Amino acid sequence: MVRSKNASPTWNDVRTVLLDFDRAGLRGLVQDLYTASKENRAFLHARLGLGRDQLQPFKANISTWICPDLMNNQSVSVSKAKKAIADYKKAIGRPEGMAELSIFYCEEAFGFLESCSMEDESYFAALIRMYGRSLEFVSSLPAAQRATYLERLDKIRSRGSHVGWGGQDELNSLWHAAALDEQQSE
Template sequence: MKASKIKKATSWSDVKARLTHFDHDGLVGLVHDLYTANKDNQIFLHTRFGLGEDVLAPYKVTINRWLWPDMFRNQNASVAEAKKSIARYKKAIGDPEGLAELTVFYCERASGFSVEVGLQDEGFFIALVRMFEQALQAIARLPDALRPLLMERLDAVCEISQNIGYGVEDAMRDLLVEYGTHD
């Protein structure tokens, strides 16, 4: 009876070991190949290196697409896809100010879409309230001078959410009190 070989899964350690064999030009060539391989890699590198006028723009486009779909084109909303955009930004650079902006933008788009189309999706609303809390947490990590405008925008999200139902506005108001932004 032959002993079966157990194959070890390839991991980052294996890739990292191979990178030690590259010289500068080889690494630049590898990054170039990754850059041209797909749009997500381009966005990642632009964000990581702070290239372009607005590194948040592609993330906002994605969030907008998935939280405010074109119903006439039979597009669907997807909380998961919108959240992936924020996760990609975190991996690319994770700048606290940019992260706060994206989480607030998510809340604005999700609440606005819900009210405009009369959405009745409890899972969507639960995700909205969770992101509202993440936005509050992100804002709390910012310097005091950067907080007021973002908090005004979250207050507006809370106001518009009174038209959603499902206890969304109440949950948001409770979070605002919990995070010490309202009495």
């Protein structure tokens, strides 16, 4: 099937062209992608298991967008902070990394809320949803790996009383629902 020149290329089109690449050409393409953006570098480092802290670039993106420097006119972007977690999931998506990044998101968001007393219901709703996702990620880990993550989530839950919006009630509800799910699965 021949696509018209105006049709948007698809993965199948890319794959077909890649079949004609030799080893050096493919390596050159990957090198160009690597140098094109820091997101590509983070993806490749995570996928290939390179570097001491493969989560660091993803954490940096979360911090930039969920806990921005308002004095330097940086803006909040929940979607871009969540994209950092989605990017890690695409790169390698290890369960402990997903747990770490989602909990880090919550810790950073609470730090931001506590430092600037922001009154944005959608920001807070996204935080509550991420807390629930964190509990899901942690519950998917082997029991021996959960303790440290659960301690951090419990500390986050206790911070809910300081930010309003009925936060502590929401976090408690998620916490107890996850504990019930865990007891039922044993």
